[in-house]
Amino acid sequence: MRVAIIGSGPAGFYAAEALLKRTDTAVDVDMFDRLPTPFGLVRGGVAPDHQRIKAVTRVFASTAARPTFRFLGNVRLGRDVTVDDLRRHYHQIVYATGSESDRRLGIPGEGIERCTPATVFVGWYNGHPDYRHARFDLSVRRAAVVGNGNVAVDVARILLRTRAELERTDIAAHALEALRESQVREVYLLGRRGPAQAAFSPAELRELGTLEAADPVVDPADLAGLSDPAPGGNLEILRSFAARRPRPDARRLHLRFLVSPTEVLADAAGAVAGLRLEKNRLERRPDGTVVARGTGETEVLEVGLVLPAVGYAADRIPGVPFDEKARVIANEDGRVVDPVLRSPLPGEYVVGWARSGPQGLIGEHRRASAHVVAHMVADAAGLATRPLPPRDAIDDVLRARGVRPVSFVDWARLDEVEVARGARRGAPRDKLVDVAAMLAILGEGE
Secondary structure, eight states: OEEEEEOOSHHHHHHHHHHHTOSSSOOEEEEEOSSSSOOHHHHHTSOTTOHHHHTTHHHHHHHHTSTTEEEEBSOOBTTTBOHHHHHHHOSEEEEOOOOOEEOOOOOTTTTSBTBOOHHHHHHHHTTOGGGTTOOOOOOOSEEEEEOOSHHHHHHHHHHHOOHHHHHTTTOOHHHHHHHHTOOOOEEEEEOSSOGGGOOSOHHHHHHGGGOSSEEEEOOGGGGTTOOOSSTTSHHHHHHHHHTSOOOTTSEEEEEEOSEEEEEEEEOTTSBEEEEEEEEEEEEEOTTSOEEEEEEEEEEEEOOSEEEEOOOEEOOOOTTSOEETTTTEEOEETTEEEOTTTOOEEEEEEEOTHHHHOSOSOTTHHHHHHHHHHHHHHHHOTTGGGSOOOOTTHHHHHHHHTTOOOBOHHHHHHHHHHHHHHHHTTTSSOOOOOOHHHHHHHHHTTO
């Protein structure tokens, strides 16, 4: 059986691992990615100061080393290869394209100068080629990050790291240069619900208390009357922050709860001057869930930079059914379906955030991808007997369209270059951020 996996992030690699480890059926896997570099979210989303998380790429590399696996980078679905091409050349297709777009606040003033989605900021500091030309004005003293998830915490932490802390990471060189000169001294992390409903993980929250030159600030009144569901959880950590006395010369990270931005305010030049916030209260629904409701009471928070981090959404792919409401590939438990009739498309599946939306830590994708692979195997009876063109026929299709796929061996060459560049500044790597530059390196000696 031959399978195409579109996307080389964690969910895609875990699906490949589950397929290639099976002993009841022989599987060839071709993994496509629009970038020459593999690993998706691990490379382009995980914060540069989280190197231990990035070590999972060693597991992915062991999967890539299997003789029945191929990586075809620098190939974009919908431009270089079509869904119909894949249907002709593969028995099954797995979409692992993630969620690369951002969700919006939908309030007046959003998008003015110095109000930029956190997705752009994350891509910028991680050296994602799509965002290498982004610009951020860090000459302001106060910034607001809207959201209470792990991405919001990452963004706040990167804004408050010292130069020395950042230099030890694989942060993109252009971001390192800009952040060295940053004037940001206070960051407000804003959540629309209460401390007990915050989506950040205890590990991420706890790390905010270890910054070399910044202190977390929590109002004890925000925690009054709340009980800890488990020791070591978010509320316990927040209480420890509330009890701390901030250092006089330290930068500040203010964790605010029960507020929702209603307007981004502009100065005379049209750039961010502040956020109008509405205070919220919590209501419990009959099903036990808790929602935030506006009280009508507002305040103005003076900040010069706003980075909304309110979630990711999948992009529509030409030829692939899409659920407009959920902003994911239309699916039922990982089987791609017609968005109206909900009937399955034979041989097509989806894993990761493109299936579920942006939820779950990287390690959780292993089980989830294996679950979808079990559906694939259950549905595969007789598939291997369907005649296909030779495996390398897809290479001929790409060559005829002027596309030069990047192999995993090619990536190893790029990896060596990045690691050598990073060694010069004492960092794990210094990323190549321009696709043309990557391809030029691979073209040397050909």
